[in-house]
Amino acid sequence: MALSRNKAEKSKPMKKKILTNVEYTQICHFINEFCGDGLPIDCELNMANRIFNDIEPLALVCILQSQLFYKARGQHWRHENRAELLLKIYDDQCHLYDDSDLLIRMACAESINPISMCRFLLQEKYYMGQRPLISQLLKHPYLINDSRLAANVQQCLYSDNQEGPITDLRRRMIGEEYELKLKQLANAAGIFFYDERDLRRMGYDKTPDIKVILPFLYKGHIVNWIESKANFGDPKSHKWNIQQQLLSYCNRFGPGIIIYWFGYHEETPLLPDNNIGITILADFPDREHLDLMLSPQL
Template identity: 80%
Template sequence: MAQSANVSDKSKSIKKKVLTSVEYALICQFINEFGGGGLPMDCELNMVNRVFTDIEPLALVCILQTQLYNKVRGQHWRHDNRAKKLLKNYDDQCHLYNDNNLLTRMACAESINPISLCRLLLQEKYDLRQRPIVSQLLKHPHLINDARLAANVQQCSYSDNQEGPITDLRRRIIGEEYEQKLKQLANEAGIYFYDERDLRRMGYDKTPDIKVILPFLYKGLIVNWIESKANFGDPKSHKWNIQQQLLSYCNRFGPGIIIYWFGYHEKTPQLPDNSIGITILADFPDREHLDFMQMPELPTPV
């Protein structure tokens, strides 16, 4: 009885990674319609804890990131043209509040990411047009000569889960974590491979996360490389990955696997673009589906 209860609890804890078109559309609709003057992290918490509780949380995080990125790109010109007005609003109000959350509240009211708002205000206030200089101020707010503005910028860094130095660091760490997970699982499966560092020493520029030394079969398909993506594979993002990376891998090394650890859209594996030799998975392939080349035994010397 206790064993069946454990199995039941385990099945409940498994979150869905492969999303149907309907499920994906509902998530995108929720993101686009999310209101109430909240930040993107409020939208994320609502999706993960209240609305889409049966779906892999990191899939929801990635879909939110993609949707908001596309939205920001579409509205950038509008916010850029309002930079003067936004700076004036901040200057008019900053002396009325004795806290560091003014810019965060303005970001909610303007439906813009806090770091995007900081970037606009810094560019306008200090007449900065070089993005690296602005990024330096965002990363090190103490360099801003206005103490109150510096404190507000720092608070925005803590409140923005879409961009900024803290968010960039988190994504880089997660990406590296799953690359290490891929190598560990490949070693445990008995796969011999070169990693990116090995391939770069050999003179390759665009390199998959692991290049298999001896190709193997996955469900009858030849595998020469595996790419790790700590992301969600929607069709548009996957097509971009093909153009930027996977096409080069297939041309140079042959067919391979891309793992979207946080899941993918059901239509992504069906894209005709995959016909060049791309297999899409949401986890490392099961050992039972792998067939390895058997090396012939050398004859015993007489």
């Protein structure tokens, strides 16, 4: 059974991870059209199962996340200023329905994530200016003393794939899974390295996921570190990663590799920003392209 399952998995066509500008633009256009009056979680399902089923599903998830993040950041102030009106709409309508989907319908009508809708209403209703207090109510809706509102918030938790404690936990677990995968593949390839915990004990603050002890060559390029990103590398996100992390890695340790496990935009490796010593991949380097320095025999 195990052998037949492995053969079946190998026979499956590989999903695309490196996207052309045309493909990326089509995906972004679909997201902006769909999320104008629909839930992001439904948008994700439609893209993965129907519209773009030849593309890596987790790449679609990441592109959706990025697009909605930039959109929400630009409109946050507008929704926050309307929090009082939104709460009034909810209070006026909540007794007209027996279900717990009112906040979700309002979120669709306002083109806002369900959890963001909850956050604005809770902040307005309970006069909470501190984000940790609101986050506690979102994490534990049973603490909300209005049972109808609590049921609506709980429904939003299950229906939002962009924000909230469930989504945060999922992203953290995926990130840790791929960091572990990086270490396992590096060990299997015979690469000696320090991980983040080792580097922090040595006094470093900003640290890559692995710092190579014995530098190696990848297609003739020196590699001193590898960074794992359980994400999709579009040009804008990649430039942000350079500013926040990769530039300091290059300055401190020299050239290295960043792996976007879910793929990247075709223009990302061509950015002049990478000339500081950054190589972009969508998977762990093939063993045939590695030239490792042998450890000295004692």
